[in-house]
Amino acid sequence: MKILVSVKRVIDYNVKVRVKADNTAVDLTNVKMSMNPFCEIAVEEAVRLKEKGVASEVVVVSVGSKSCQETLRTALALGADRAIQVETEDGLDSLSVAKLLAKVAKEEAADLVIMGKQAIDSDNNQTGQMVAALLDYPQATFASEVVIENGEAQVTREVDGGLQTLAITLPAVVTTDLRLNEPRFASLPNIMKAKKKPLDVKTPADLGVEVGSNVSLVSVTPPPQRAGGIKVGSVAELVDKLKNEAKVVS
Amino acid sequence: MSVLIIAEHDNKSLKPATLNTVAAASQIDADVHVLVVGFECQTVVEQAAQVAGVNKVLVADNVVYEHQLAENVSKLIVEIAGGYGHILAPATTTGKNTMPRVAALLDVAQLSDVIKVEAPDTFVRPIYAGNAIATVKTTDKVKILTVRATGFDPVAATGGNAEREVLSQVIENKGSRFVKEQLAESDRPELTAASVIVSGGRGMGNGDNFKLLEGVADKLGAAIGASRAAVDAGFVPNDLQVGQTGKTVAPDLYIAVGISGAIQHLAGMKDSKVIVAINKDEEAPIFQVADYGLVADLFDAVPELEKSL
Ligand SMILES: Cc1cc2nc3c(=O)[nH]c(=O)nc-3n(C[C@H](O)[C@H](O)[C@H](O)COP(=O)(O)OP(=O)(O)OC[C@H]3O[C@@H](n4cnc5c(N)ncnc54)[C@H](O)[C@@H]3O)c2cc1C
Ligand SMILES: Nc1ncnc2c1ncn2[C@@H]1O[C@H](COP(=O)(O)O)[C@@H](O)[C@H]1O
Numbered sequence: 001m002k003i004l005v006s007v008k009r010v011i012d013y014n015v016k017v018r019v020k021a022d023n024t025a026v027d028l029t030n031v032k033m034s035m036n037p038f039c040e041i042a043v044e045e046a047v048r049l050k051e052k053g054v055a056s057e058v059v060v061v062s063v064g065s066k067s068c069q070e071t072l073r074t075a076l077a078l079g080a081d082r083a084i085q086v087e088t089e090d091g092l093d094s095l096s097v098a099k100l101l102a103k104v105a106k107e108e109a110a111d112l113v114i115m116g117k118q119a120i121d122s123d124n125n126q127t128g129q130m131v132a133a134l135l136d137y138p139q140a141t142f143a144s145e146v147v148i149e150n151g152e153a154q155v156t157r158e159v160d161g162g163l164q165t166l167a168i169t170l171p172a173v174v175t176t177d178l179r180l181n182e183p184r185f186a187s188l189p190n191i192m193k194a195k196k197k198p199l200d201v202k203t204p205a206d207l208g209v210e211v212g213s214n215v216s217l218v219s220v221t222p223p224p225q226r227a228g229g230i231k232v233g234s235v236a237e238l239v240d241k242l243k244n245e246a247k248v249v250s
Numbered sequence: 251m252s253v254l255i256i257a258e259h260d261n262k263s264l265k266p267a268t269l270n271t272v273a274a275a276s277q278i279d280a281d282v283h284v285l286v287v288g289f290e291c292q293t294v295v296e297q298a299a300q301v302a303g304v305n306k307v308l309v310a311d312n313v314v315y316e317h318q319l320a321e322n323v324s325k326l327i328v329e330i331a332g333g334y335g336h337i338l339a340p341a342t343t344t345g346k347n348t349m350p351r352v353a354a355l356l357d358v359a360q361l362s363d364v365i366k367v368e369a370p371d372t373f374v375r376p377i378y379a380g381n382a383i384a385t386v387k388t389t390d391k392v393k394i395l396t397v398r399a400t401g402f403d404p405v406a407a408t409g410g411n412a413e414r415e416v417l418s419q420v421i422e423n424k425g426s427r428f429v430k431e432q433l434a435e436s437d438r439p440e441l442t443a444a445s446v447i448v449s450g451g452r453g454m455g456n457g458d459n460f461k462l463l464e465g466v467a468d469k470l471g472a473a474i475g476a477s478r479a480a481v482d483a484g485f486v487p488n489d490l491q492v493g494q495t496g497k498t499v500a501p502d503l504y505i506a507v508g509i510s511g512a513i514q515h516l517a518g519m520k521d522s523k524v525i526v527a528i529n530k531d532e533e534a535p536i537f538q539v540a541d542y543g544l545v546a547d548l549f550d551a552v553p554e555l556e557k558s559l
Contacts, residue, residue: 016513017378026382094350095359118495123377124362126350129320133351138321138425141347144488154429158488159343160442160497161260165429166319172425178495179482215359218372218385226520229541231532235554238526238544246524246541248446248503249470249559 001148001170003046003055004110005080006101007039007062009071009090010121019222026220035071038116040078041176044183045146046114047079054148055112057081061104063097064090069199076194077186083199088211094122096204096211098130103207105135110171112153117142117175128175138168142177251335252281254308256327256348257298258340261288261316264297266443267340269404271397275338276303276405277367283308284412285330287323289316299414302406310417317428318344322421324351329419331356331392335370341396341498342442349396358390363498365401379494379517399442400500400521434489441490444473446503449492449519452479453508453529453548460486462549463507465556475499475519477509493518508548511536528552 011017012032020027035043049055060075061084062068068090072083086100105113115128132139140146140155144163147154148170157164158177168174186194204211232238242249253275258265268284275282283306284298291311298307310326327348331337337352339345341363353360365383366374372387373395441447448467450460460474467474475497476490492499494517504522509515511527511534519525520539527540530547537543544551 011378013514017381019382026378093359095354095357098354120494121378123379123494124360125346126353126360126362129347129350130354130360132320133324133354138423139347139351140426141320142343157343159431160489162431162433162487162489164317164431167427167429169425177488178478179488213359214389215361216387218387220377221383221385223376223380223383226525226539226541228538229525229543231537231543231545235544235546235551235558238542239555239558241542242503242524242526246503248524 001055001111002057002059002108003049004105004108004113005039005042005046005058005060005075006113006115007043007060007071007075008036008116008119009033009062009064009068010036010119013037013120019220023219023221033067035074036116036119038118038176040183041178041180042114042116043075043078043080044181045176048181049148050079059084059108059110061086061101063088063092063100072199073194074186076197077191078184082197085199085201086207087201087203092211093213093215094124094127095130096213098127098134099209100204100207100211101127102131102134103209105131112170113173115173115175117177128173132173137172139173140166140168141175143174144177144179146174146180251279252283252333253279253336253338254334255282255284256337256339256345257284257286257294258342258344259286259288259291259294261291262293264294266404266440267342267399268298269301269407270399270402271338271340272301272303272405273402274364274367274397275336278336278370281305285310285327287315287318287326289313295414297407299412300408300410302409304410304412307412307414308417309414310419312420314420314422318348319423319426319428320348320351321426322423323348324355325421326417326419327352328355330417334392336393336395338395338397341398345396349394353394356392356394358392358394359388360394360396361386361388362396363398364395365398379513380520381513398498400498434487438467439471439473441473441475442497442499445501446470446472447475447499447501448472448505448507449475449477449509450480450485450507451477451509452483454480454485457485462552466505466552466559469556469559477515506536506540507552509536510534511539
């Protein structure tokens with residue numbers, strides 16, 4: 001079984017972003033970038049399936065400018081076998097990314113596509129579902145457990161009301177939630193080995209996909225700031241304030 | 251052109267997030283239709299037909315739609331999409347699961363988690379865990395949106411009298427099968443609709459200690475929430491997680507207990523009207539967003555709070 005994992009290079013989750021003064025975008029100059037945390041979980045899950053003997057090959061793919069090769073190398077160091085960069089400008093819209101990823105999944109004849117549920121920059125939570133739709137594959141989003149058996153994936157999903165388990169036939173798309181696994185750290189020897197693993201570069205034209213979007217960004221502004229509050233000295237003072245000042249408790 | 255909303259429901263009742271979504275739709279166009287897809291969901295249809303501002307309720311009631319799986323529900327929506335300029339769903343796990351498939355099948359973009367309608371083609375949505383607010387304009391022929399409930403005050407659940415239309419399409423699901431679900435049972439208000447929320451974090455120490463919060467929640471008629479750390483540690487189930495990747499809430503009162511205030515947590519609750527933080531570390535970032543901060547050991551403060559309410 002072959003697994004395709006998509007990984008996105010995003011701002012590190014520990015960094016607090018700032019909006020540019022001209023309100024055109026967030027400021028990414030000299031900001032630490034990392035693999036999207038949900039994609040790390042996706043890579044980890046695929047590598048574990050390979051270690052269990054369920055998968056035979058793990059291919060990672062990223063769509064973006066040359067800098068996303070760094071993210072692909074990280075995925076290779078974590079245990080992926082081979083990488084593909086689809087060379088585009090950064091910040092492509094989800095539907096274009098999904099079309100490119102769907103094409104790669106088809107060319108690679110991947111039995112399972114594992115993706116993050118959400119990229120922590122755009123917070124879109126949609127690319128995986130779009131890939132599944134374009135390929136007419138079943139999907140299991142927000143996965144917290146994946147079991148592969150008899151050509152099916154049994155996936156437990158984190159839904160608003162609790163947990164839901166679905167069985168989907170392969171090929172399929174799974175998107176990861178936070179509790180699916182705890183990703184490992186890449187060891188130094190594996191980082192060295194990763195440098196020698198194959199990394200192919202393709203263009204949208206190679207894949208026969210036209211990219212573009214009808215959505216344009218009008219502005220990016222900082223969120224409204226909360227007015228600073230106060231510290232209270234005791235529970236009694238807190239209750240008094242809630243009753244008589246904020247009037248949210250009767 | 252008319253706006254179509256996909257109703258959030260569990261075959262028994264219409265969920266409140268639908269009412270916020272109707273509010274968003276009404277700002278786009280006056281002709282609002284609601285689609286109820288499910289199985290034996292007549293009570294939901296009755297409720298949807300009474301919602302203020304809804305002109306028409308479409309219903310697809312068939313066993314193949316019982317669990318509202320994305321594969322066939324998205325195809326059903328695409329079949330009826332022709333008459334609509336916008337298709338909206340609440341940004342719940344159901345909406346997030348289905349709507350991107352609809353968008354991809356229609357070859358258009360999806361705008362996720364919309365919090366404001368600027369114009370019928372211009373919408374506002376948070377990005378980077380709410381640390382930036384993007385305004386986007388789309389010229390797509392059909393605009394697909396998921397709506398963040400906290401961005402819109404709900405319309406009235408009653409007062410309307412919509413016409414009904416039955417859809418006969420039966421679209422089977424080949425590749426996907428429902429196996430089971432474990433849904434949380436609770437007498438408390440639903441987290442995303444509660445007017446008061448008491449949330450606990452890693453500082454609670456273990457799951458048993460959440461009983462302390464329940465005492466306070468009982469007195470306030472509150473829902474219980476949690477940080478990711480509390481869920482990961484197994485103190486409470488996943489459906490309580492508030493934050494960038496959990497639920498977004500904006501109650502009148504949010505009490506954060508033993509929660510440090512990581513940006514990912516703040517993303518889910520910083521639009522609450524009044525925020526209270528109880529934390530023993532006076533440097534905890536949660537105090538920067540709290541209207542009332544109490545630096546104290548929660549094991550002293552919470553029982554005392556319960557007594558004085
Ligand atoms: C991709 C990604 C997505 C994430 N999404 C979310 C999300 O949706 N929601 C979310 O919450 N987090 C999310 N996180 C995790 C987030 O970064 C934090 O790790 C998490 O919010 C911390 O939870 P906490 O505040 O409970 O724990 P901690 O940060 O460990 O804070 C515990 C607090 O309790 C206080 N405390 C301890 N004992 C006591 C006591 N006896 N009395 C009073 N105070 C006490 C401490 O002073 C401390 O401030 C995400 C992280 C990533 C990488
Ligand atoms: N540029 C990209 N390259 C590779 N994968 C991506 C890219 N953008 C999104 N994805 C994948 O889609 C998931 C969900 O992203 P999103 O829908 O943008 O929130 C991510 O976790 C990635 O797995």
